[in-house]
Amino acid sequence: MSVQATTPSSAPITLERTVVKSWKAPIFFGIFALVALLAFGVFGREGFSTFRLSTSYDLIQIPDISLPTRATGWIIGILLLALTALSAWIVNQGRKTPLWLTIVFGVLFMVGFLTWTSAGSLLPVPGLLIGAVSLSVPLIFGAMSGVISERSGVINIAIEGQLLAGAFTSAMVASITRQPLLGLVAAMIAGVLVSFILAAFAIKYVVDQIIVGVVLNVLVTGLTGFLYSQVLQENAALLNSPPRFERIPIPGLVSIPIIGPVLFNQTIIVYVMYITVAVVAYALFRTRWGLRTRSVGEHPTAADTVGIKVNMTRFINVSIGGAIAGFGGAYFTLGSVGSFTKEMTAGAGFIALAAVIFGRWDPIRAMLAGLLFGFATNLQSVLGIIGSPLPSEFLLMLPYIVTIFAVAGFVGQSRAPAADGKPYIKA
Amino acid sequence: MSGEKSTEVQPEQAPEPGQPGTEVMQEEREESRFSVALREIMSGSAVLSVLSVLMALVVGGILIALTDPRVQEASGYFFSRPVDTFSAIWDAVAGAYTALFNGSIYNFRREGFDNGIRALLETLTQATPLIAAGLGVAVGFRAGLFNIGGRGQMLMAAAAAGWVAFALDMPFGIHLVIALLAGMAAGAVWAGIAGFLKAKTGANEVITTIMLNYVAFYFLYWMLSTPGWLQAPGSNNPKTPGMKETAVLPKLFGDRYSLHLGFLLVIVATIFVWWLLNRSSLGFKFRAVGLNPSAARVAGINVDRMAIYVMLIAGALVGMAGVFQVLGPVTTGFSAGIDAGIGFDAITVALLGRSRPWGVFAAGLLFGAFKAGGFTMQASQGIPIDIVLVVQSMIVLFIAAPPLVRAIFRLPKPDPTTRRPKNIQGKKAVVTK
Structure with a gap:
């Protein structure tokens, strides 16, 4: 920079850009992807998970979908790993992990979890x-x-x-x-x-x-x-x-x-x-x-x-x-x-x-x-109605634990408006 | 104004009494001193506190009168016989507050001193956990941390202390000490999570403590309903077995009265917090961080580490309240509602006590009296105990806004030079110059 400053006549001054790479998102994705792969795939439960997609009142009836529980777990785990790799690549490029990626990741993880938890039973999705x-x-x-x-x-x-x-x-x-x-x-x-x-x-x-x-x-x-x-x-x-x-x-x-x-x-x-x-x-x-x-x-x-x-x-x-x-x-x-x-x-x-x-x-x-x-x-x-291998109290905790993770930096530094909570006194 | 102001400054520079000075000057100073003293008393926090309590009681009285069925009936024919309405109002309000007094200070309806005084001892019993938890919140306030997680910390402390108390066998005395320490440690750890996250990631402690409340509740509920953890053997209810005799806090005045050893422990805790905040170097650092974190950092204080320490101490104090809940008056086992809202009441106690240890102690006694009296009021007069919440929150609101109380009662403004900053948390206001 100093060299450029002393020679103003030379090529146009290029500003240095500081790129802060936050690896939090890929790391968290990776942890969840591994959990999914292990829990839903490697040590997954056998059987079939059935999703009911429409109620009898609906105009367009969709037949129930039945998925083989363990195979679905494998596929979802691998997809989640792929998304983690994508996120890592994006961060490596110096950009932030986009919101849509987080949403897709979350939805996929949830599908995997639901498939795992409803092995051998029927899950009413509309309800x-x-x-x-x-x-x-x-x-x-x-x-x-x-x-x-x-x-x-x-x-x-x-x-x-x-x-x-x-x-x-x-x-x-x-x-x-x-x-x-x-x-x-x-x-x-x-x-x-x-x-x-x-x-x-x-x-x-x-x-x-x-x-x-x-x-x-x-x-x-x-x-x-x-x-x-x-x-x-x-x-x-x-x-x-x-x-x-x-x-x-x-x-x-x-x-x-x-x-x-x-x-x-x-x-x-x-x-x-x-x-x-x-x-x-x-x-x-x-x-x-x-x-x-x-x-x-x-x-x-x-x-x-x-x-x-x-x-x-x-x-x-x-x-x-x-x-x-x-x-x-x-x-x-x-x-x-x-x-x-x-x-x-x-x-x-x-x-x-x-x-x-x-x-x-x-x-x-x-x-x-x-x-x-x-x-x-x-x-x-x-x-609680269909019966889950996980105690319902831990599911109830989930949103609060997710929030703690979020506030602790998973969603990036969540920054409040600068004057939030500060009274304004005109002097 | 300006004339008065100059006399206010004078006492500092004026010669000590007994030193030479003209008689006239002396007299003038005496007079001004008296007016200064009067002003200080009238504008001071003691009068403000008393007025706030009075105003809150008046608001409570209005609510009681408005919702009393006999008052409503009598007001239907107000213009033909207004006296009826007023006597109905008087009966309702006086009845309610008499019951409050009988239930919290001294019950004149009972015969004999030993029956009448039971009310006061009940107040002290109710105040015990409030003071302990209030101290915990107050320590946080002084360091600029807002601990709303009293509920979670109490629940975890209750779980730990309860488990030690019913599952382990130890000699009398040692058992109680171990249970108390286990509870305080559990509370400290639970609060420490929030402190750790604040220090390491900057996570807002308001949010993390609120979230930890829910996590603690569901965790405790799971433990209570899972055989082998906290559930009483052979039962399907989410409740623990009774506590062992060796771990129960001994009663101070025999089994007739509910007051237990916890009250003495709370006095010790108050002294400890006073020493910590006012005499120890750690407390000095806490207060420095609370008043101005940037200045504290510049002065070489590790602000992040202080957040962890503060939360650990606050959690241990709040945890003490949780221990009192399970080993205090009721020892037949507990369920998930054992905190009884004390974690939240503690915030108002700390605010009312202005985060000063003895202030918290006094505020805890007051709220304990409201609680004890509220039960009597509900039982004898049929007035829902929720009115106590209204009165308590009104008190804190009025106390937090001295200008409002002063405007209502037309009190003089305090001398600006000796005024303490109003913000309890010491947050900076944005001031334009």
């Missing part, structure tokens, strides 16, 4: 997927709430509280008015109220955001629990029997094999979820609001200098996040369960938080993470 989507709906709404507020620099640990408040309010309002749509509106208002407290304390009174979030979760848990025992239980017929949303099949799309009934025969809440994810993903990276949000979350001082009202932006974003999470909370009462019970969110808000981080604060990735967690939770209950 597995429908349940997975159903379980991930509140997670994805919660994750969107987290993404929006954390991108603007406010850590949202109160997702759990927002979901719970939404679930409670929607159940109560929908029961009284017999109008599930009004219940949805009420759920959004409840979510906004919770996030309003978060915003007021975190932004106006500069209290540590994690503290406010944790305390808000306790507050909402206590409040809804108290009101449930004291009011809802006394008069459950009037206050806690909301009408549920009907499933609306979308004509045409619903007849797509396998995916159709899973994705396009859902309640209105799930369709709103698709739209929400798309809108958030577009708005965050393609609109003025998104640019302002990200700048406030990355460098509030710079944003302030160019005239963006930092705290106002944060206030608005946290409120939008609360509305989205409240909406997602309504899914518990109006979509799946049909009535409110104490602490019915059962930690979904914390998993949503994990999905935000696993998804690296990106709406699409966060949605995929939410789906993964929903799938893993549902896998456990389905495998």
